[in-house]
Amino acid sequence: MAEAGYPNAKSDFWVGLSAPAKTPGAIVDKLHDATEKALQVPAVKAKLANLGVVPEPMSVAQFGKFFKDGLDATVQLAKDAHIKPAD
Numbered sequence: 571m572a573e574a575g576y577p578n579a580k581s582d583f584w585v586g587l588s589a590p591a592k593t594p595g596a597i598v599d600k601l602h603d604a605t606e607k608a609l610q611v612p613a614v615k616a617k618l619a620n621l622g623v624v625p626e627p628m629s630v631a632q633f634g635k636f637f638k639d640g641l642d643a644t645v646q647l648a649k650d651a652h653i654k655p656a657d
Contacts, residue, residue, distance in 0.1 A: 571647075579647050582640070586633055602630055 571579035587605060589598055608614055609625045618625060628636060 576647060576650060580643060586637070588637075598630055 571577075571581060587601060589601065606627050609618075609627060615625075
């Protein structure tokens, strides 16, 4: 991206879980806790490591900020590149 003239652009590949906006907090917390628990299972850890995946668990709030920051950066990149939204 820097070579294309966008030195501040960042491209990361990540996977995360999300739920509809109005999902009750108790459900989100339950999904979060189950996911963190699954990431501690030795077989899951081994499979992820074999795939080159390094889990970086976050709190619900941290993931929300991470997602928003990434979205904001992508929107800014599109603006800088003069990309217009499609109808």
